[in-house]
Amino acid sequence: MDHAIAFQDYEASALAAIAAAKSAAEIEEVRIEFLGKKKGRLKDLQAVVGQVSADLRPAVGKLFNEVRDKVTAALEAQQALLRKPKKSLTAIDISLPGQPVLLGKRHPLAQTMEDFKDIIGRFGFIVADGPEIEDEYHNFKALNIPEDHPARDPLENFYLATASYAAGGPVTPRLLRSQTSTVQIRVMEKQQPPIRIVSLGRVYRPDTIDATHSCMFHQMEGLMVGEHVTMAQLKTVLRLFATTYLGQDVTIRFRPSFFPFTEPSVEVDMSWGKDWLEIGGAGMIDPNVLRAVGYDPEKVSGFAFGLGIERFCMRRHQIRDIRRFYENDLRFLSQF
Secondary structure (H helix, E strand, O other): OHHHHHHHHHHHHHHHHHHHOOOHHHHHHHHHHHHOOOOOHHHHHHHHHHHOOOOOHHHHHHHHHHHHHHHHHHHHHHHHHHHOOOOOOOOOOOOOOOOOOOOOOOOHHHHHHHHHHHHHHHOOOEEOOOOOEEEHHHHOHHHOOOOOOHHHOHHHOOEEEEEEEOOOOOEEEEEEOOOOHHHHHHHHHHOOOOEEEEEEEEEEOOOOOOOOOOOEEEEEEEEEEEOOOOHHHHHHHHHHHHHHHHOOOOOEEEEEEEEOOEEEEEEEEEEEOOEEEEEEEEEEEOHHHHHHOOOOOOOOEEEEEEEEHHHHHHHHHOOOOHHHHHOOOHHHHOOO
16 A cells, blocks of 8 residues: 555656646656656656565556656646747637728829829930039029029028038038029030930929928929931920820910020910919020030030929829818828
């Protein structure tokens, strides 16, 4: 009977210790204590089997094996349980209804600029980029805008409280570019004709904000320079561009105007119902601008145009207020 009590005590102690183990280190200590082959309580239990008489040994041996196997199975089960990653309180419960993921969309102006690049690219124009923070030379002087011109008035521009300092040279004021024409100058300074490029990006002017004006807006500036470039080609490019983007029912017109960097110059309007909406300015490049970049106006000519991207987008989607683009109203933006 003593051996039966020994087996019961061993089994009860082992199962209790296994259940109490809460980590891999603790369960390993339990394994060594109760199932270790070199030392531990299993060795003591084997000694009990060796002490019984020969006629009882088969029955005691069977009981020993049953107890050992039961403890081993409990130990392995607890080891497997401890190896499983614990469920986090924030784990996903697949039985609950899911929450839809809201996918973002491209801003309508970004979509419009991608459409512009695609259309104008078919006409052979490539995209050029330039800085939004400019110096007075590229923003004014190289574009034939004299110092006394109203467009250079500090109240008509966003000058920065900083400047660039050339070694031994004068201090150069910096401002947010008021037009993307600055990119044309930078391209012509580095490249000889023929040139056919467009530049798309933000420009800044301290305009009074209303339904059709903003102090920050987007332009697409176009430039074509080569031999025998004419005003007729300019109007053809703008007409084809407008009808491709807006449809065949749109009409554009030229109104005589003045810009220091083009001569002759025109304002470009497009039809909107019974009204006309100004969409930009254009004209033949002034010879002074060509000379400023090292071109010979006797050998090459060119045209330039600047179009308001917001106004094309407004016309296409029948949006009457430019401020809607910048209000971050998802009810409005999710429509595009």
